[in-house]
Each structure stands twice: as C-alpha cells, then as structure tokens.
Amino acid sequence: NAGVMQNPRHLVRRRGQEARLRCSPMKGHSHVYWYRQLPEEGLKFMVYLQKENIIDESGMPKERFSAEFPKEGPSILRIQQVVRGDSAAYFCASSGPARGTQETQYFGPGTRLLVL
Amino acid sequence: AQTVTQSQPEMSVQEAETVTLSCTYDTSESDYYLFWYKQPPSRQMILVIRQEAYKQQNATENRFSVNFQKAAKSFSLKISDSQLGDAAMYFCAYRTHNNNDMRFGAGTRLTVKP
Numbered sequence: 001n002a003g004v005m006q007n008p009r010h011l012v013r014r015r016g017q018e019a020r021l022r023c024s025p026m027k028g029h030s031h032v033y034w035y036r037q038l039p040e041e042g043l044k045f046m047v048y049l050q051k052e053n054i055i056d057e058s059g060m061p062k063e064r065f066s067a068e069f070p071k072e073g074p075s076i077l078r079i080q081q082v083v084r085g086d087s088a089a090y091f092c093a094s095s096g097p098a099r100g101t102q103e104t105q106y107f108g109p110g111t112r113l114l115v116l
Numbered sequence: 117a118q119t120v121t122q123s124q125p126e127m128s129v130q131e132a133e134t135v136t137l138s139c140t141y142d143t144s145e146s147d148y149y150l151f152w153y154k155q156p157p158s159r160q161m162i163l164v165i166r167q168e169a170y171k172q173q174n175a176t177e178n179r180f181s182v183n184f185q186k187a188a189k190s191f192s193l194k195i196s197d198s199q200l201g202d203a204a205m206y207f208c209a210y211r212t213h214n215n216n217d218m219r220f221g222a223g224t225r226l227t228v229k230p
Contacts, residue, residue: 042221042222043161058217104166105218109160
C-alpha cells in the first residue's frame, strides 16, 4: 500500500532554470495539495487540485508558479525561472474524495529544492 | 482569519517521562478538524493524531493523546512514556470542513534526553 510519492527528493537548479516537482497521491485518493516549507517554519498552503482541475490556488505566487493534475499521471508543480528565494521543501499531500476521508491529508516525503 | 499558534519553539523531556505540547488556534467556525503532525530529521510529515471539533471525547493514539478545549480554542498534545524516536518537530494544524487548505503552526522542536 504505497503512500504519497514525490520525486525527485532533492533538486538543484541554477537561477533562471525551471524546476518540475512530481507527486503521485495515495491509491484511491483524488485530491492533491501542495505546500511549501521554508527553513525553520511551518508548512504554507499553495494549491489544491483534483483530476484536471485546479480547485484553489490562493496560496500560489502569481508569477512563475503553476500546477496541474492531469487525468493520467502525477501532479506536477512547476516553477519557472527559479530564484534563490524559491529554495525550500515542497510537500505534496493527498486525501480521499468523500467526507470522512477528505479531512485528513497524508503527506509525501517532500522535495528539497536548492537554487544556486 | 484562521491562525494556529504554538508558543513553545523548543521542549525537552527525559526518556520515559511525559511531555505536553501546546497549541491554540483562532477561528469563528464551528465545524473543523485539528491535527498533530510529526516531522523527524528525515523531514517526512507523519500524522500523529486528529480530532474532530464536534467530538467532545479527546482523541488517543497509543502513547499520544490530546486535550481539546473547544471553548478555549486549545489543542495540546501529550506524549506519555517518551521514547528517543519521539524526537522531532511537532506541528499543530487546523482545517475547516469547507476550506481546502490546512493552517500550520510554526512548530515545536522536541528533544528527548536518554
């Protein structure tokens, strides 16, 4: 019973490059959430997606950041033209579709992005 | 605005002893959920325990229990018989039934002394 999977676990990019972070939710889960964690801080919500739909992107920066959750394949968080301030741990979480399973989010191991 | 406050940046406990981590939150909602997550050095976020606000009974998971005081908006975590493997950052989190995101506190770093 695989949990939430994220890859890569570590990603190094130079300023101006693109970063692509992938997340596969737990089996049976159709809701995906992305969070960002800066050093010594709690997690901050970025975006909530269901298959082929962005439901809530109120936590996403207005520029350079985008997310998708296609019908087939993992959810992707994409950061274009990365800057040093993007260096952080990015966590994906998933939850089930129905009340009783939707409230609890299960997290992946995170992707540590380092921008040089 | 819904905020979560953890007033203890760091806590320390002797192995086999009991420790309580504090968490308060601010909300005008009546239907919501509260969580404690553990983040060990591996930085994996692990669900420790959850509480539904409509339930008066405090949640318990083995050595972990909560003291949920809805009127005071307080949600503390008690760890009994502390073990070395309990050393981690602990995050309190809040989510309403209708909101899509969870709000996290800043975390409490727990050290367990042998």
